[in-house]
Amino acid sequence: MSRLTADNEARARRIMALYPRPKSALIPLLHLAQSQDGHLTDEAVRHVAELVGITPAEAAGTATFYEMFKFHPVGRYLVNVCTNISCALLGADDLVAHASAALGVKPGGTTDDGMFTLETVECMAACTEAPCLAVNYRYRLRVTPNDFDDLVAAIRSGDIDQEIPHHGTLARVHQEIPEGRMAGISSPEQARAAPAWMAAGAEGAG
Amino acid sequence: MAADGYVDHAPGYVANEGPKIVTGRFGYEDSHRLARFEATGGYEGLLRALALAPGAVHQQVRDAILLGRGGAGFPAGVKWGFLPPGRYPYYLVVNGDESEPGTYKDRLLMERDPHQLIEGCLIACYALGLSQCFLYVRGEMALAQERIAAALNEAYEAGYAGRRICGTDFSVDVVLTWGAGAYIVGEETALIESLEGNRGMPRLKPPYFPAAVGLYGQPTIVNNVETLSNLGWIMANGADAYRRHGSESSPGTRMFAVSGHVRRPGVYEVEHGVTTFRELLYGDNFARGILHDRELKAFIPGGGSAPWFFPEHLDLPLEAKPVGAAGSMLGSGAVVVMDETTDAVDAALRLVRFFARESCGKCTPCREGTTWLERILQRIADGRGRPSDIDLLLDVSDNISPGPYPAASDEARGLAAVAFPPRQTTICPLGPSAVAPVVSTIRRFRSEYEARITRRDAIPVKAAS
Numbered sequence A: 001m002s003r004l005t006a007d008n009e010a011r012a013r014r015i016m017a018l019y020p021r022p023k024s025a026l027i028p029l030l031h032l033a034q035s036q037d038g039h040l041t042d043e044a045v046r047h048v049a050e051l052v053g054i055t056p057a058e059a060a061g062t063a064t065f066y067e068m069f070k071f072h073p074v075g076r077y078l079v080n081v082c083t084n085i086s087c088a089l090l091g092a093d094d095l096v097a098h099a100s101a102a103l104g105v106k107p108g109g110t111t112d113d114g115m116f117t118l119e120t121v122e123c124m125a126a127c128t129e130a131p132c133l134a135v136n137y138r139y140r141l142r143v144t145p146n147d148f149d150d151l152v153a154a155i156r157s158g159d160i161d162q163e164i165p166h167h168g169t170l171a172r173v174h175q176e177i178p179e180g181r182m183a184g185i186s187s188p189e190q191a192r193a194a195p196a197w198m199a200a201g202a203e204g205a206g
Numbered sequence B: 001m002a003a004d005g006y007v008d009h010a011p012g013y014v015a016n017e018g019p020k021i022v023t024g025r026f027g028y029e030d031s032h033r034l035a036r037f038e039a040t041g042g043y044e045g046l047l048r049a050l051a052l053a054p055g056a057v058h059q060q061v062r063d064a065i066l067l068g069r070g071g072a073g074f075p076a077g078v079k080w081g082f083l084p085p086g087r088y089p090y091y092l093v094v095n096g097d098e099s100e101p102g103t104y105k106d107r108l109l110m111e112r113d114p115h116q117l118i119e120g121c122l123i124a125c126y127a128l129g130l131s132q133c134f135l136y137v138r139g140e141m142a143l144a145q146e147r148i149a150a151a152l153n154e155a156y157e158a159g160y161a162g163r164r165i166c167g168t169d170f171s172v173d174v175v176l177t178w179g180a181g182a183y184i185v186g187e188e189t190a191l192i193e194s195l196e197g198n199r200g201m202p203r204l205k206p207p208y209f210p211a212a213v214g215l216y217g218q219p220t221i222v223n224n225v226e227t228l229s230n231l232g233w234i235m236a237n238g239a240d241a242y243r244r245h246g247s248e249s250s251p252g253t254r255m256f257a258v259s260g261h262v263r264r265p266g267v268y269e270v271e272h273g274v275t276t277f278r279e280l281l282y283g284d285n286f287a288r289g290i291l292h293d294r295e296l297k298a299f300i301p302g303g304g305s306a307p308w309f310f311p312e313h314l315d316l317p318l319e320a321k322p323v324g325a326a327g328s329m330l331g332s333g334a335v336v337v338m339d340e341t342t343d344a345v346d347a348a349l350r351l352v353r354f355f356a357r358e359s360c361g362k363c364t365p366c367r368e369g370t371t372w373l374e375r376i377l378q379r380i381a382d383g384r385g386r387p388s389d390i391d392l393l394l395d396v397s398d399n400i401s402p403g404p405y406p407a408a409s410d411e412a413r414g415l416a417a418v419a420f421p422p423r424q425t426t427i428c429p430l431g432p433s434a435v436a437p438v439v440s441t442i443r444r445f446r447s448e449y450e451a452r453i454t455r456r457d458a459i460p461v462k463a464a465s
């Protein structure tokens, strides 16, 4: 139930400054909100809408189009098993069945302790390494039932907290443009002139 | 455990024999770092470009006949020429949304060699006078986002990006941005909508190319990650050197992901045009044959959207024209191989379910049609199919793609050749994509459908592994 924290709001403003129009930062800011709370709260969506200058309804309209945004709490670890064609050919259904039994939830469900949500997903661009899955978007390839059990045990024991952050956190390395190195972002209206190296004429920029 | 030929840090990539234009650095553990990039010829292409006039750089790319790697195979140099003169600002949007079923290459390029991609973006911006570059990475690809962010930070720090690049008056910002899970956002106008902060729904055509009307209504170049990753090499080595690889109409190399029932699945850099599907599936240098010595039943030559091929198509070259004439497409370089134990109905259902889930809902024939196709296929797969269902599937398909559907000529089946792409009643090709697996399997494996409908006993839906 929270708006963005002061730190996150500051980061949101830095992200917005990278786009010619603030609304273009909407999806990255929704991810930021999701990283704060693990899912998108109404308050956070409203705050993000305020920041980029649109109505909360419009922000929610965009957010609900995209699968990664969750509007209810999900497990701390979101387990996505691919069931598209290449994985299906090499046993994805068996892997889903095993995962389901091991966690005691059907696809779509969350374990009682709030640790795991199991989902079946479409192709994750790892098709040659079937069957595969991702936990909070960290990939595991050619996964056997044993691998799955080991992974769950490692997560439960906290051994791979470093590698797999809690749900909501996506990239942990961010683009930070060093002071004075930015070319400068302007709105389309402010950028009608030919760029300097084009205006300079024929002989290259050197 | 690392299988034969695998490099642990680039899972899936197989360093086969042959020219390496875009995967050359994958063997290095630190291939994503600036130091390695610079030590292996990185940013040389950019420096070469900066020494030329922008128009001369564009001409090199035109001469290289660099075909787009995102699916449609349109020559980049020609597409770049569609920018209307003087209507600044122009933008570059990089399509890193890779999510076509069976496709695995752009993620590797972003994770393993982000500087190569950034260099390509900079060359395109320089050649065309683009004001800003947006590198749009699929939402689910956390590692790719981290690698690109780190590489951009290094590039800015070292003066390769941002203000006064390499001390010249070329200045451009390259901004990493990312999605949130929606296949349709890979369609270029949907990508632009998404980047404007909207639901990712394709725009009505015409205009056919965002080069005329794109981001914020401004002229915009959209190129695929792999397409742009070729530019550094082309500028460093020249268009002539590029054209010495591959075939005359499809020069260079291309990354192909070979997945499914093969002995050595993997991502291969393959010479464009000169290699055949038979070599790719059976060759020692590539996938090494069907798993467990079984027979090949069918293969999808260009990602889930492509009409299927069968053993008689194995000798076609990996080249857009002959593959199109035979009724399919090379698409996104994704070859999905199915052995004789594969259940055709179940395989079709997987793909149709995908398109039904991913339809953006804007066009009725796609939204309703894909849902119906999925429902009918599901009941056939569940043993509850009706005798009229096969015709119903074809009828729904015809509503989405009216007229004769692409096919290779086949006398035994009385089929005349109909070239790809199909006609469509929809705004984008996603609708017709759902038709591909349905028509392909009914045409070829009608008896399997009939058996499922009339026998009603459970047939295992899963292929043996």
Ligand SMILES: Cc1cc2nc3c(=O)[nH]c(=O)nc-3n(C[C@H](O)[C@H](O)[C@H](O)COP(=O)(O)O)c2cc1C
Pocket (backbone or CB within 6 Å): B067, B068, B069, B070, B071, B072, B073, B074, B076, B095, B096, B097, B098, B099, B100, B183, B184, B185, B186, B187, B188, B189, B222, B223, B224, B225, B227, B228, B428, B429, B430
């Ligand atoms: C439904 C659909 C999905 C697509 N998905 C992708 C994709 O994930 N990545 C991509 O580069 N192109 C994709 N495309 C093709 C793009 O619209 C566009 O043609 C391409 O990005 C242009 O780049 P290129 O000319 O360098 O190939 C898709 C097209 C359609 C119709």
Ligand code: SF4
Pocket (backbone or CB within 6 Å): B184, B201, B202, B358, B359, B360, B361, B362, B363, B364, B366, B367, B426, B427, B428, B429, B430, B431, B432
């Ligand atoms: S064909 Fe389908 S995905 Fe494409 S615009 Fe129409 S409804 Fe959306």
Ligand code: FES
Pocket (backbone or CB within 6 Å): A082, A083, A084, A085, A086, A087, A088, A122, A123, A124, A125, A126, A127, A130, A132, B101, B102, B103
């Ligand atoms: S089909 Fe599973 S990753 Fe592509």
